[in-house]
Amino acid sequence: MTDNTTSWTNFENIQEENGFFPDDMQFTIKTYRKKDIIFHQGDTCDALYVVMSGSVKTEMISESGNLMPIETIHAPRPLAPAFLFSDKNQFPVEVTALTAVELLRIPKTEVVRLMTLRPDFMQQFMTHNANRTQFLTQRMQLLTIKTIKGKIAHLLLEKYQSDGLTFTLSNNQTELADYFGVARPSLSRSLSEMVEERIISFDKNKYKILNLNALKEFLI
Amino acid sequence: MTDNTTSWTNFENIQEENGFFPDDMQFTIKTYRKKDIIFHQGDTCDALYVVMSGSVKTEMISESGNLMPIETIHAPRPLAPAFLFSDKNQFPVEVTALTAVELLRIPKTEVVRLMTLRPDFMQQFMTHNANRTQFLTQRMQLLTIKTIKGKIAHLLLEKYQSDGLTFTLSNNQTELADYFGVARPSLSRSLSEMVEERIISFDKNKYKILNLNALKEFLI
């Protein structure tokens, strides 16, 4: 939904002589084929991994063995960088290659050294993690809203703040339902009722807020 | 529920001459009285704040103006450290003093300098943020489980992994219901039904798993 990507453009040139990284930095690059499993859930995470090219998907395995999709990561972006420094440094997800993938690996000790040498790298790393935390916080706030109409109101009011009363959503109803964690027909029903109550109107992905105050009421 | 506190013991001695912090480090300490509002939601967060003594509570203001409790922070612990480095560096919550409070303030530039000078401080900072991210991820996983019995199963199976089939929960039903985000009588009903089905048994806060496989079924 919200774009959670921080640019990691410096990594794009890691193999060139641009002077950003120290010459003696240790790193390895490994390639994977499509559908390869890169990491299993629970694997130890003792290095910083960055997707240099291609894309991977992450999935969470529930206790019952089911797979729940979490997110898709496109190059260039680090892979679960927050867990490198956590006390329980294990991958919380299953990581699978969606395409051919080049994966950069920098050992934790090198990351620490790099951060000490390059304060701007450290800030970039910190900022990326901070943005992810903020993303998670927002996602959690949405999940704590119990009614479907409340979730809809939350999303539309967020859009309203940036785009005004009329805007286009980039997701169809099926995707929205997944994002909200509700059944698709239930979402459709709630939307229809809100149209019936003249609170919103929509056609395809173009939405219009007709009664702002009524929309806010759903968040109480 | 889960303890999310990382020790920040180094800060306890910040005013002493223990050599951990550079002598010329800039910081200020401000005191607040009970019930003082320390930060408003949306205030700019341009420094690292650490609760040195006392405790504060954080609350999120919904669009409708309602307050939703997030967490209580006891000294010594940093205050929303993740947001210092985020692109939108604003406090996501309202911060209020629960007791008399001493608050340490270190400007962002000083934090960066400190991290460069002291790799162990940087690691501690990173670890704390990483643990918070992991905490949020776990919390979110629980919220994505829709049925009450599923939430119960999730919690009990987590306990089972560390303590075995018999264990004591540190929360009563009212607290559990809040943690799950469900109504207290609904939780009680679900628990009773699971006892009826001979999947678990409990007396006060002492729980026993009778049918492990049936418990796992609730997570599908």
Place this chain on the structure above:
DNA sequence: ATTGAAGTGTAACAGTTGTTACACTTGCGA
């Protein structure tokens, strides 16, 4: 011993959502 607060069990009813099934539209490719 009595009172009162906290925690819990339980029931009846209302409200919301999920499930399932089917119809309809749209757009695209064969």
Place this chain on the structure above:
DNA sequence: TCGCAAGTGTAACAACTGTTACACTTCAAT
């Protein structure tokens, strides 16, 4: 043009949860 897949609207019913109210137990304080 035809057929097919994707997206959507809708209905009937089941399942689950919330709300409200009340009874009961336990335990600590007076």
